[in-house]
Amino acid sequence: MSPLTRNEQLHLDSLEEIKNCPLLESTCSGVDLDMPLGNILPEEYDESWEGVRFSENMLSCYLRFxxxxxxxxxxxxxxxxxxxxxxxxxxxALQASDPGTARGKTDFHREFLSQLCPIDRTPRSGAGSQTYIRMQAGVDELELWYSAVADIGQPPYPPGFIQLDIDYCEYLRMLLLTKGVHGWQYLFADISLDRRDFSDSANNLTNMLRVFPDVFPGRDYSSIRARLEDRL
Known part of the structure; x- marks a missing residue:
């Protein structure tokens, strides 16, 4: 197996933290490596992605698992x-089917949905949430979009999708902190959690900040705490 990059080792170490934490019951997976991101050309997967390029930032932090x-x-x-x-x-991800192009109500909806590729999902819990990367040519950093079974999003985009204000590398860094706590993506979206239909997510995030600083000492949760306070 090829030597692990520093970022790959950080994420394996984080996975071990979850596995070995006596206060968490968990199911974990993932070791084998795939091809580097630099060897992947989007247009070979879909001709409409001609000109889509991964930034140097993405190439440096990509996980090959x-x-x-x-x-x-x-x-x-x-x-x-x-x-x-x-x-x-x-x-x-680039071979995965798009999240329902046929259900798009406008040409813009259908084009937007055809650009989304899943990079993170919740298959074990059935929470129904996914994070997508948007395959667009001519942008410095590819956008991230979050989808959940919730009333999120705003025109002209289809309902159920909301853009995140972090890039791919920042998304990976936040996973090291949050361990994927349900609803963490809302901390990086233009949304209020002070709504009845978001009470479960708000409680989950609040409890995470009560527990994690003691369970995983040495990590700084101040930025996460500030973002949650801004949304409550």
């Missing part, structure tokens, strides 16, 4: 908290 993921929940002695992530390598 075929799959890397965990689903976990806190033991009964702790406040109710759970999470899941399942990172998909881009070779598979």
């Amino acid at each position: 075929y799959e890397l993921g965990a689903a976990w929940g806190a033991v009964e002695a702790l406040p109710d908290i759970s999470g899941e992530f399942n990172l998909i390598n881009f070779h598979d």
